[in-house]
Amino acid sequence: MKALVLCGGHGTRLRPITHTSAKQLVPVANKPVLFYGLEALREAGIEDAGIIVGDTAEEVRRAVGDGSRFGLRVTYIQQEAPLGLAHAVLIARDYLGDDDFVMYLGDNFLVDGLTGVVETFRRTRPDAQLLLTPVADPSAFGVAELDRDGRLVGVEEKPRRPRSDLAIMGVYLFTPVVHEAVRSIKPEARGELEITTAIRWMLEQGLRVTSHVVHGYWKDTGRVEDMLECNRLVLESQEPRVVGEVAEDCQTVGRVVVEEGARVSGSRLVGPLIIGPGAVVRDSYVGPFTSIGPGCVIRDTEVEFSIVMERSSVLGVRRMRDSLVGKDVVITPAAAQPRAYQFVLGDHSRVRIG
Structure with a gap:
């Protein structure tokens, strides 16, 4: 067959x-x-x-x-x-x-x-x-x-x-x-x-x-x-596994997977979630049902219920959830003054502003 x-x-x-x-x-x-x-x-x-x-x-x-x-x-x-x-x-x-x-x-x-x-x-x-x-x-x-x-x-x-x-x-x-x-x-x-x-x-x-x-x-x-x-x-069924580097100043709760080469510091991880190989998570909150792909950078950000694909960076985002982020994406806050949103979006994109 x-x-x-x-x-x-x-x-x-x-x-x-x-x-x-x-x-x-x-x-x-x-x-x-x-x-x-x-x-x-x-x-x-x-x-x-x-x-x-x-x-x-x-x-x-x-x-x-x-x-x-x-x-x-x-x-x-x-x-x-x-x-x-x-x-x-x-x-x-x-x-x-x-x-x-x-x-x-x-x-x-x-x-x-x-x-x-x-x-x-x-x-x-x-x-x-x-x-x-x-x-x-x-x-x-x-x-x-x-x-x-x-x-x-x-x-x-x-x-x-x-x-x-x-x-x-x-x-x-x-x-x-x-x-x-x-x-x-x-x-x-x-x-x-x-x-x-x-x-x-x-x-x-x-x-x-x-x-x-x-x-x-x-x-x-x-x-x-x-x-x-x-x-x-899928994340609900995974077994916890930490083979990457998780600093002592971090808190992990629930089924957390940190893959080889990943580095987490100054952060709170609440599973189920997965941090992919070579990813960097610093001074952030990564919440339930989140997949952070290989080579990603998450810094000064709160993210949950989301998929962030490989080599993307999410920097200084107050709160992100229910999101699908593609490869090699960079998300950063706008300048402090004047406050404004700035976008470069492809066809059929969907953005919700809170």
Whole structure:
């Protein structure tokens, strides 16, 4: 069984971060969200993964390499444009051959992993298997309709009037029959080959498409709020570890991780949190559910419930929370007099002033 991991797309909901970075590589607890998925695939016994890449192909290649760090053999498959999930299956035909496969969206986060799901599929081997979960706003997702006996009878992509609250998660399991399905469909109104259209074709042909409702934690990390929530979840489960330098004038409370080469002085750390390798925290408060990336500098600042990505500096900020700060960002206060805010902001930025 192989894996097909989707790392294309433009990540518009995470702009401006994704103007310069792949959305699948935005870190959760200082590890790219994509890495959690690759680790879950290997734990499920999968050894071969094809990764669909687009405009951010080189960044993904640098981060993942040949896959050996994850115990995987990785093949990269270039997608000319984000033309839909079914299009990704279509262009991966030669790579997938006649193998069963799991298709995994690289920006999804599934806390319970994939082992049980893959084992069930291997044992029962339907033509396709979907994972479903109840959501508050199903119109933002592909939606599944079940009959009274719990059998899948219909799917629809981002419907205006959803027939259920069951969203289709970003994990799909297929036998090779799906290749006939993706060849048999046409692009929808958005110009994309939708995987829900292919699944609907399979249902109409009388093929066996099963579903499983998942009640564990799952997130499509397409929005800042979702990234911060995943960050909180992972940090809550970490064990405290201090291998960096924490001065005697510091106070640490709760599950605090200070990585090798990090230096903390004159500060209060209230976990769960992580301070990445080589980061410097001085005369600051770093509060719960915060990830400080490698090489960052936090000085004379209060920050909590936030992700600060690598090599960024936050200097003299009175209070920062619920924030996602990209790479190589510098945040400093304006001159004392006259008081004013000064911004250099990319497209689609969001700023709240307190």
